[in-house]
Amino acid sequence: MDSVMRQGSTLAWGGSMPFRRIPIASLRQDTVPPFDLYLQTLEEQPPVLYRERNLPVTASVLSTLTDQHHEYVFLATSQDSEYLRYVEKNLDSVLSDEGVPVAKRSQVLYSCAQGLVSQVLDEPRSRELIERSRDLVAATTKFLAGEQAAFAHLLKLVSYDYYTYTHSVNVFVFSVTLAQRVGFTDPQLLREFGEGVLLHDIGKSMIDPSITNCTGKLSDEQWKSMKMHPVHGYEILSEHGTLTGMALDVVRHHHEKIRGGGYPDNLKGKQIAPLVRISTIADIFDALTTRRSYKSALPTFDALRIMRDEILKDLDDDYFRAFVSMMGNPGG
Numbered sequence: 270m271d272s273v274m275r276q277g278s279t280l281a282w283g284g285s286m287p288f289r290r291i292p293i294a295s296l297r298q299d300t301v302p303p304f305d306l307y308l309q310t311l312e313e314q315p316p317v318l319y320r321e322r323n324l325p326v327t328a329s330v331l332s333t334l335t336d337q338h339h340e341y342v343f344l345a346t347s348q349d350s351e352y353l354r355y356v357e358k359n360l361d362s363v364l365s366d367e368g369v370p371v372a373k374r375s376q377v378l379y380s381c382a383q384g385l386v387s388q389v390l391d392e393p394r395s396r397e398l399i400e401r402s403r404d405l406v407a408a409t410t411k412f413l414a415g416e417q418a419a420f421a422h423l424l425k426l427v428s429y430d431y432y433t434y435t436h437s438v439n440v441f442v443f444s445v446t447l448a449q450r451v452g453f454t455d456p457q458l459l460r461e462f463g464e465g466v467l468l469h470d471i472g473k474s475m476i477d478p479s480i481t482n483c484t485g486k487l488s489d490e491q492w493k494s495m496k497m498h499p500v501h502g503y504e505i506l507s508e509h510g511t512l513t514g515m516a517l518d519v520v521r522h523h524h525e526k527i528r529g530g531g532y533p534d535n536l537k538g539k540q541i542a543p544l545v546r547i548s549t550i551a552d553i554f555d556a557l558t559t560r561r562s563y564k565s566a567l568p569t570f571d572a573l574r575i576m577r578d579e580i581l582k583d584l585d586d587d588y589f590r591a592f593v594s595m596m597g598n599p600g601g
C-alpha cells in the first residue's frame with residue numbers, strides 16, 4: 270500500500286500536485302499543524318497556499334475560515350502522514366467538542382481510523398502503530414457511547430468498496446455499537462474488545478497478496494493459507510504483548526461457528542465468547558455488503574436475509590436479532 274489516508278479520493282487540477290479535502294473541524298484551536306494548509310479561492314482552480322506548516326491555528330484563523338463559509342481546507346497528499354498524526358493527537362478533543370456537529374466529528378473519525386489501520390496493515394509489527402490504534406479505539410468507544418447519533422452518521426460514511434482497512438474500520442464500528450446496545454457497558458472491556466475488532470484481520474498482512482487479492486476461486490492450498498490469518502494475527506499481536514486476552518480472542522476466533530466447523534480452532538457454543546460472536550456477525554455482514562472486483566455489494570436488507578436464511582445456525586441468534594434491529598434503527 271502506498272498511501273496513508275485512503276478515505277476520500279485525491280483531487281488534482283491539470284498538472285497540479287494532488288490534494289485532498291480535510292474538514293475544518295479537524296483543525297483545533299491553539300494547535301500547530303505540521304502541514305501546510307491550502308484554500309480553494311477560485312472554482313475550478315487548484316488550491317493556493319493559505320498557511321504554512323508549523324504556524325498556530327488561532328481563534329481568528331478559525332473564525333475567518335468560518336466567516337468565509339469554508340467547510341474544508343486542502344492538504345497536499347505528500348503530507349498525509351503528518352496530517353494523520355495531528356488528527357490522532359487531537360481526536361479526543363474533536364470527538365468531544367459539542368460545538369461541532371456529530372456528522373462532522375464522525376467524518377474526522379472515520380477518515381482517521383482508515384488512515385491508521387491502513388498503516389498498521391503495512392507495518393503490522395510496529396509497536397508504535399499498535400499503541401496509536403489503542404488510543405484511537407479509546408476515543409471512538411467513548412464517542413459511540415456518549416453520542417447516540419454517532420453510529421447513524423458513521424453508517425452513512427461506510428465505504429462499500431472492500432479493502433482490508435475499510436473492512437476493519439466498518440467491523441469495528443458495527444461491533445462496538447452492537448456490544449453497547451446489547452448491554453456491554455464496561456468502558457475498559459469495550460476498549461479491549463474494540464482493539465481486537467479493529468485489528469481482527471491484521472494477520473492478512475502475512476498472507477501472499479496473490480491470495481488476498483485473488484478475484485477467482487481459491488485453490489485448496491490457497492484457501493488453507495487464507496484460513497491461517499486469525500493465527501498469524503494472534504501471533505503478531507501476542508508478540509507485541511500489549512493487547513489483552515479479550516482482544517486476542519477476537520483476532521483468533523472471529524471465524525469460529527456456534528455449531529462448530531469454523532477455523533482455526535473448531536470451537537463450539539460456549540467456547541466462543543459472547544463478544545467474539547458479535548464480531549463474527551459484523552464481519553460477515555460487512556463482507557456481504559461491500560463490493561469486490563468479483564462481486565457486487567449486497568444491499569443491507571438482502572445481506573441480512575441471506576444471513577438469516579443461510580447462516581443463522583452458525584451465529585448467535587439473539588445477537589443477530591439485535592444486529593438486525595440496530596441496522597433498522599441506527600439512531601438508537
Ligand SMILES: [Fe+2]
Pocket residue numbers: 469470498523524
Ligand atoms: Fe477474518
Ligand SMILES: [Fe+2]
Pocket residue numbers: 436440469470552
Ligand atoms: Fe474480517
